[in-house]
Amino acid sequence: MDEWWKEACQPLDAVMRERALARQDQLTKPRGALGRLEALAVQLAALQGCERPQVERVHVSVFAGDHGVVEEGVSAFPQAVTGQMLRNFVGGGAALAVLARRLGSALEVIDLGTVEPLHLAGVSHLRLGPGTANFTREAAMSDQQLQQALGAGRDTARRAAAGAAQLFIGGEMGIGNTTCASALAAALLPHSPLTLVGPGTGLDGDGVRRKLAAVQTALRLHADHCAGPLETLRRLGGFEVAALAGAYLGCAQQGIPVLVDGFICSAAALCAVRLNPTCRPWLLFAHRSAEPGHLAVLQALEAEPLLDLGLRLGEGSGAALAVPLLQQACALHNEMATFAEAAVAEGAV
Ligand SMILES: O=C(O)c1ccc[n+]([C@@H]2O[C@H](COP(=O)([O-])O)[C@@H](O)[C@H]2O)c1
Numbered sequence: 001m002d003e004w005w006k007e008a009c010q011p012l013d014a015v016m017r018e019r020a021l022a023r024q025d026q027l028t029k030p031r032g033a034l035g036r037l038e039a040l041a042v043q044l045a046a047l048q049g050c051e052r053p054q055v056e057r058v059h060v061s062v063f064a065g066d067h068g069v070v071e072e073g074v075s076a077f078p079q080a081v082t083g084q085m086l087r088n089f090v091g092g093g094a095a096l097a098v099l100a101r102r103l104g105s106a107l108e109v110i111d112l113g114t115v116e117p118l119h120l121a122g123v124s125h126l127r128l129g130p131g132t133a134n135f136t137r138e139a140a141m142s143d144q145q146l147q148q149a150l151g152a153g154r155d156t157a158r159r160a161a162a163g164a165a166q167l168f169i170g171g172e173m174g175i176g177n178t179t180c181a182s183a184l185a186a187a188l189l190p191h192s193p194l195t196l197v198g199p200g201t202g203l204d205g206d207g208v209r210r211k212l213a214a215v216q217t218a219l220r221l222h223a224d225h226c227a228g229p230l231e232t233l234r235r236l237g238g239f240e241v242a243a244l245a246g247a248y249l250g251c252a253q254q255g256i257p258v259l260v261d262g263f264i265c266s267a268a269a270l271c272a273v274r275l276n277p278t279c280r281p282w283l284l285f286a287h288r289s290a291e292p293g294h295l296a297v298l299q300a301l302e303a304e305p306l307l308d309l310g311l312r313l314g315e316g317s318g319a320a321l322a323v324p325l326l327q328q329a330c331a332l333h334n335e336m337a338t339f340a341e342a343a344v345a346e347g348a349v
């Protein structure tokens with residue numbers, strides 16, 4: 001097996017980090033007055049290896065896949081919505097399609113396997129299977145499907161690198177994938193499934209109880225066999241979640257900063273970090289989702305999300321929404337006058 005994801009990720013540029021820090025202290029503002037925007041610009045400088053970072057070329061991809069666990073009654077929506085939304089992504093009407101357009105980014109749509117086979121112009125149909133298997137009964141994926149999904153993510157990262165992307169956003173679409181994200185988090189973190197399961201697309205109380213039971217059943221079946229993060233991902237993951245993990249790892253290896261979206265993307269990020277901890281510095285976290293389990297995943301990753309807007313859409317929408325904040329942080333860092341340039345007196349300390 002080619003364990004490409006274990007190869008070291010790019011180191012950060014310590015010289016550019018120091019230069020960016022020094023520049024921040026010379027800009028015409030009290031030191032620290034731009035709060036987290038200052039650290040953000042400095043981090044982007046270290047990641048991009050230049051004193052004046054930019055977030056103008058953003059590579060946006062959305063990965064879709066169906067989930068066998070949906071037959072346990074764990075989503076408020078029918079499984080057909082995954083495929084129907086693929087059409088909406090290429091048609092330009094999905095939330096992420098709107099936001100990508102506003103950013104001037106093309107939207108890459110990758111179907112890893114939906115229940116109904118689809119043939120849509122503008123979609124890459126990889127068809128790893130008709131969705132994953134129901135992980136309350138068996139492993140979600142075969143070894144081969146897991147490898148293919150991780151590889152599809154790496155291929156995306158390579159395309160992002162070929163396009164000289166300054167930032168990568170990966171989105172996801174998959175009815176049932178909050179159950180998958182909760183199961184992964186419950187297997188990888190020392191938290192009870194009770195704190196990691198929530199309403200997803202809008203389940204009622206009975207639905208959340210069914211979802212909790214499905215996660216508990218899955219953990220009873222698989223936990224003793226999850227020797228490491230790869231096997232956990234194979235047994236409890238989804239095609240699009242594994243592809244996201246592969247994309248995050250590939251981006252970190254190629255030296256592309258990543259903006260992680262909500263609960264499902266963060267579960268994929270957790271898998272990526274467990275597979276190769278050297279990818280962690282490349283991951284920025286866009287927002288805290290309304291899905292309750294997201295908090296535990298963010299805390300485990302020591303991630304401080306940029307926004308908290310009560311979003312629970314997925315697709316990568318929260319990440320796309322946070323891009324202007326990164327752009328403005330860079331513009332301030334790059335374009336503000338220094339005290340010397342503007343002939344403004346510096347403070348005493
Ligand atoms: O990213 C999130 O935080 C998020 C939270 C709740 C739902 N979603 C989206 O809703 C779908 C999964 O919800 P569910 O209830 O079918 O598991 C999937 O397509 C996700 O993109 C996404």
Ligand SMILES: Cc1cc2nc[nH]c2cc1C
Nearest residue numbers: 077081173201313314315
């Ligand atoms: C309509 C719809 C759009 C979505 N986008 C991401 N997850 C979704 C779930 C539903 C149900």
